Amino acid sequence: MATLHNPILSGFNPDPSICRVGEDYYIATSTFEWFGGVMIYHSRDLLHWRMIGPALTRVSQLNMLGNPDSCGVWAPCLTHADGLFWLVYSDTKSWQQGYKDVHNYVVTCTDIEAGDWSDPIYLNSSGFDPSLFHDEDGRKYILNQLWDHRPGRHPFAGIVIQEFDVAAQSLVGPIVNIFLGTEAKVTEGPHLYRKDGWYYLLTAEGGTGRHHCVTIARSSCLLGPYEVHPDNPILTSRHNLDLVLQKAGHADLVETQNGEWWMVHLASRPLAGQSILGRETCIQRLEWPANDWPRLAGGGCEPRMEWPAPQLPAHPQAGPPQELTFSENRLPACLQSLRIPVDDSWASLSARPGALRLRGQESLASRHRTSLLVRRLVDFHARAEVALDIAPRDFQHMAGLVAIYDSASWCYCHVSADAERGRVLRLEWSHDGSFGGDAGSVVTLPETGTVEIALELRHLELRFFWRCAGSDWTPIGWPRPADFLGDEYGRHGHFTGGMLGFACQDLSGQGAHADFLRFSYSPL
Secondary structure (H helix, E strand, O other): OOEEEOOOEOOOOOOOEEEEEOOEEEEEEOOEOEEOEEEEEEEOOOOOOEEEEEEEOOOOOOOOOOOOOOOEEEEEEEEEEOOEEEEEEEEEEEOOOOOOEEEEEEEEEOOOOOOOOOOOEEEEOOOOOOEEEEOOOOOEEEEEEEEOOOOOOOOEEEEEEEEEEOOOOEEEEEEEEEEOOOOOOOOEEEEEEEEOOEEEEEEEEOOOOOOOEEEEEEEOOOOOOOEEOOOOOOEEOOOOOOOOOEEEEEEEEEEOOOOOEEEEEEEEOOEOOEOOOOOEEEEEEEEOOOOOOOEEOOOOOOOOOEEEOOOOOOOOOOOOOOEEOOOOOOOOOOOEEEOOOOOOOOEEOOOOOOOEEEEOEOOOOOOOOOEEEEEEOOOOOEEEEEEEEOOOOOOOEEEEEEEEEEOOEEEEEEEEEEOOOEEEEEEEEEEOOEEEEOHHHOEEOOOOOOEEEEEEEEOOEEEEEEEEOOOOOEEEEEEEEOHHHOOOOOOOOOOOOOEEEEEEEEOOOOOOEEEEEEEEEEEO
C-alpha cells in the first residue's frame, strides 16, 4: 500500500481550503503580497498535486499596490456548487496599530483549469478569513472572523454569518455572531459543514504560531447555539515541541468519493527554530461516524508525518520545471511577482527571443513596482542559478539573483556598474530592514558577455557564486545566515516563506533592462 507523506504541498502554502468535484480535488492557498493571488492545486489521489496556477491574475481582481508585507490575500475558501467554482478571499490592506483594514470578495468560474475567474463581488470589511457555505436548501452564507479594534476588547470577537443573495450579488439580512470561540482564543478561519442533520463549524484558534490549533463545534440550527467538541482541539502540535510538524492549524475538511474523511491544514517544519519554508499544507486522516464528532484516525490530536494512502487510484502528476529557459510564449505558473501583475510594461518574452527581458523599476524595499520574479523555496538544502546579460548604465542599474522573504529581509547578488571599475558584481542584503553589503568582495567583471550567478542554501547558511564564459564557479563574499527567510525572524511580518528568484532595478527611473537567459532551482 502506498504511503502519504506530509507535507503534501511543500514550501509557502498556508491556509489550505479543499474541495472535491467528482474524482478531482482542488486546494487553494494564501499568497499574501505575491501576485497572482490564491494558488490553486489539483489532485486525484490526495498524494500527488499539480500546481494549476494563481486564480487572481488581473488588477480588477486584486490590486495590492502599496500593500504592506504579509498583507494582501489571506485565507481563501474554495467551494463548488451550482456548476460553478466559488472562491472567497480577503485583500488585507493593513494589520498594525490595532486595526485590520481588510476587504472580502467572491469570484466564480466554470473551468478552474482555464482560470476564467470573474471580476470580484465585494462582500464586507468586518473581519478576515471569509468562507462560503452552501446550505442544503440552496441558500448561501458568508462567514468571517469579526475584528474588534477597541482598546480593552479581545480583537478576535467571534465568527459572524450573513446570507449571500446570488441574484442581488450582495450580503442581505442580519449579521449574527454564532461563535465566540473557546478558551484557546484567537478564533478565525471558519468553515461550515452540513452532516447528519448537524451544522459543524470548524475554526482555527490559538494564533498562527506555536499555540495554533483546530477546534470544532456543532449545532442543529444554522445560527446556533453551537456546542464545542468535548475533546477540542482536534488537531494541534502545541503540547509537543519534538514533533516535526509545528504550528498545526487552520484546516478544512473533505470527504472522498469512497466515504473517507480527510483534513488539510497548515504546519511548519522549523529548522533550528527557523521556518524558512514557511507554513506548508499537510493532511490528516479523520474518523467521523454518523451523528458523532470528527477525530483524528487512531486517536490523539497531534499531526502525523505519514498515513496509509487513501483508497483512490494513484495519479502521479508532474511538478514545476526545475530549469526555465524562457523559450515559450508564457511564464510557468511557479513564478510569481511582487504585488503587481506580470505584463509587457516590465517583463517581455518577445523583446529578445529565448530570453526574458525585465525592465528595471524600484528597489526590493519598495511596496509598489518591483521587477522581481520568484518561486517557492521547497527544500532546506537547495541551489538556484541564473544566467543574464546586462550592460549596466551606472550604479543605479542592476540585475541578479535574490533570496527573499519580504521587502525588509532579502539577500541580493547583482551585476551593476562602478565609475572606476566598470561592470561589477555586488552582494547586498537587508535583514529586518537593516541594510548592508560586502564592499570588500566586489568583483570586477568583463565589460560584455553573459554572467551566471548561483546560490546554495545548506544548513541555514546561504552562499553565492559566479562565473563568466569558460570559467569555474567562484564564491563571492562570505556565507550569510539564512534565518532571515524564516517566519520567526524580524518584526515586519511573518506569514509568508522563503522565495528564490531574479530581479532588475533602474533606480534612476529610466527603465533600463536586463535579459535573463536561464533560471533553475534544484534540491541539494
